[in-house]
Amino acid sequence: MNERKLKKLFEAAWHEPLPAPSAGFAARVLQAIRRDQAAGSGPKTASIFDQLNLLFPRLAWAAVALIALCVAVNFVSPAADLPSLTDGVAQVSDQWLFTADGL
Amino acid sequence: MNDDAEVLERIRSGATDEFAELVQRHQAQVFAILSRYEHDHHRLEDLAQETFVKAWRSLGRFDGRAPFQHWLSKIAVRVAIDHLRRRKRSRNEIGLPELGEDALEWLRTDEGQSELEANQACELLEVAMRELSPAERLVITLQEIEGRSVKEISALTGSSGVAVRVRALRARTKLRKALGQLKQQENERTKAKETF
Secondary structure (H helix, E strand, O other): OOOHHHHHHHHHHOOOOOOOOOOHHHHHHHHHHHHHHHHHHHHOOOOOOHHHHHHHHHHHHHHHHHHHHHHHHHHHHOOOOOOHHHHHHHHHHHHOOOOOOOO | HHHHHHHHHHOEEEEEEEEHHHHHHHHHHHHHHHHHOOOOHHHHHHHHHHHHHHHHOOOOHHOOOOOHHHHHHHHHHHHHHHHHHHOOOOOOOHHHHHHOOOHHHHHHHHOOOOOOHHHHHHHHHHHHHHHHHHHHHHHHHHHHHOOOHHHHHHHHHHOOOOHHHHHHHHHHHHHHHHHHHHHHHHHHHHHHHOOO
């Protein structure tokens, strides 16, 4: 059997008329869903993992953007004669978080 | 389809009956996919029903980023492959008696000069495709009979493009071999008839 003949066979099969659903198919699906609901397995709400999975690309981009912003500010602030972000953070931690007397 | 989003919103807020609207909109598409793998109408309806019930159960996971019909097609394809795997594979010899005379005549000719009706082509493919694995059958059907691209098949099946190409190639080789065997059997049968 060569490729051309196989192609012809596929082409002929492609023309097969598609079967239509019988009348009342949608109603039967709905009945099955009601039975499903009665059995207690209704539509599942997305689990925390599903939601995290959906949010992951956005969270990742937001984190990258935040890091880039912090790095940019750190480079720009000394040039503009503003207190450096690292100095500011060090000052805050000295004053509030890690004082000799503790909190 | 934007209307789908509205219907889905109503379903999510508790209007279960609205799901029938979605079934009516997309049933033709689901039947079109599944009918390539099951020819018995009752079993086909069961598979279509299974597809919609699975879609209903997973509605919470549908994020609306892709159109509803694409998401539903993926579920239908998964139902189809599960069906092919479940179906007891009858690994008996390829059965010539199952084929009509026109299909056998077409098989005998070298270049397939005679025209083959769609239903006979499907019968012939059905018999030859018994030699394929469910995944190979799925890929070659989606590619050659439904006319989908590798990218589309990859999205529907969750396989990589390379895997789709490899399966399609393997399926083609196996199909050519199976059809060649059928032709050989038919030629032997014809010769035996002439000898009598």
